[in-house]
Amino acid sequence: MQDGSLRASWPSRRLVGRAALAGGALLALGAVPAWVALGGRHGPVGDPDGTGPVTLATGKDTTGYLEGVLQDWNAANPHQPVTLVQLPEAADEVYAQMVDELQQGGGRFDVLNQDVVWTAEFAARGWIAALPESDFDLTAFLPPVLGAARYGGHLYAVPYVTNAAMLYYRSDVLAAAGQRPPATWAELERQAATLAPARGMAGYAGQLWPYEGLTVNALEAIRSAGGDILDARGRIVVDSAGTRTGLEFLAGGLRAGWIPQAALGYQEEESREAFQSGKLLFLRNWPYVYPEAEAPGSPVAGRFGVVPLPGPHGPGAHVLGGSCLAVARGSARQRTARELIRYLTSAPVQARVLTQGGLPPVVADLYQDPELVARFPFLPVLRRAVLAAGSRPEIPQYQQLSLVFSEAVYEVLRGHRTPAAGLARLAADLREVMA
DSSP, X not given: OOSSSTTTTSSOSSOOOHHHHTTTTTOOOOOOOOSSOOOGGGOOOOOTTOOSOEEEEESOOSSOHHHHHHHHHHHHOTTSOEEEEXXXXXXXXXXXXXXXXXXXXXXXXXXXXXXXXXXHHHHHTTOBOOBOGGGSOGGGBOGGGGGGGEETTEEOOEEEEEEOOEEEEOHHHHHHXXXXXOSBHHHHHHHHHHHHHHTTOEEEEOOOXXXXXXXXXXXXXXXXXXXXXXXXXXXXXXXXXXXXHHHHHHHHHXXXXXXXXXXXXXXXXXXXXXXXXXXXXXXXXXXXXXXXXXXXXXXXXXXXXXXXXXXSSSBOOEEOEEEEEEEBTTOSOHHHHHHHHHHHTSHHHHHHHHXXXXXXXXXXGGGGOHHHHHHOTTHHHHHHHHHTEEOOOOSTTHHHHXXXXXXXXXXXXXXXXXXXXXXXXXXXXXXXXXX
């Protein structure tokens, strides 16, 4: 899920269902005080100065790189070894198991490798400990990744993996037509509608099935057009001209056919497979696609490139994905937990996160390392995307907000509601979520 696979820093593949969210996501949660103790209503407090063996809970490590990273830690710290606890790969199952443990006090997990969108909820519920910023070299990170690590003015997590989508394009097709990759929506639409059919291909696809991926795809389009879900003060602003323009870009593409109807069923893997098999001219997806599409035997190896997502009049908006590391508030070994986080976010380990785990690191200097750029040519484009990216709404109710948002957007994309009607209804639903 978060750290072990090439898909780890995607936003969640599936949302947690309504039943799993009932009774929690809609709670009105007050401000959380500073870092040592957060009050009795949040459950038992562990030991901020405790040391000893710790556990790291994470989604399934499908590449196996973490085992080697943790073996090195254990060799250097025989009295403070770490045990890897692998949860399922699917993000909703990881969320459910982490929540179940944290509700019981969180003593079994010391360090959590959690999706960036869970930080606000876990902090507001008193499940993770606020962290002293002086323990970590936060200046080494790409600046945008820190946004989702804070809540209520305090640091509650440390960025571990980041992500931002890129536009994949068939470089051979564009070169044959004497054209450059699109920098605006109009160019993307024109090329998708004209060049793709001439090659027997579909034009453009992202991830438009109603789940977290659709939330991010739609939010990128909406923010590119000047809209948003919430403003900086947390007020609902979804029913706006910019938001309508962003949704109409996607809905209009489906009506016109340059976005295929099949995209309404795409998550990350379905869309990757369509592009890698030669069925798509353009694909919006995460960096994990690059090494898979470039691998020996891939039909598009050596025949594609990446650029930042386009917008109405130039570069579009990007939305951050990724994961961060937090300390369970019930942990009895929090000092060791913080030291482990410092190790995992150091430059040498972050280089292994990229080279062995295939995941985008958070340390800024790695994106300009000549050897790494030669090995991973997408790094400069990804760096631009991350630096221009914004977080999803950093609120405790995010899971429910995203569920309501993706369902409403899907109705618009299917043509069951106009953007105006869909957003008016969505605004009313969001007022209930935020109440």
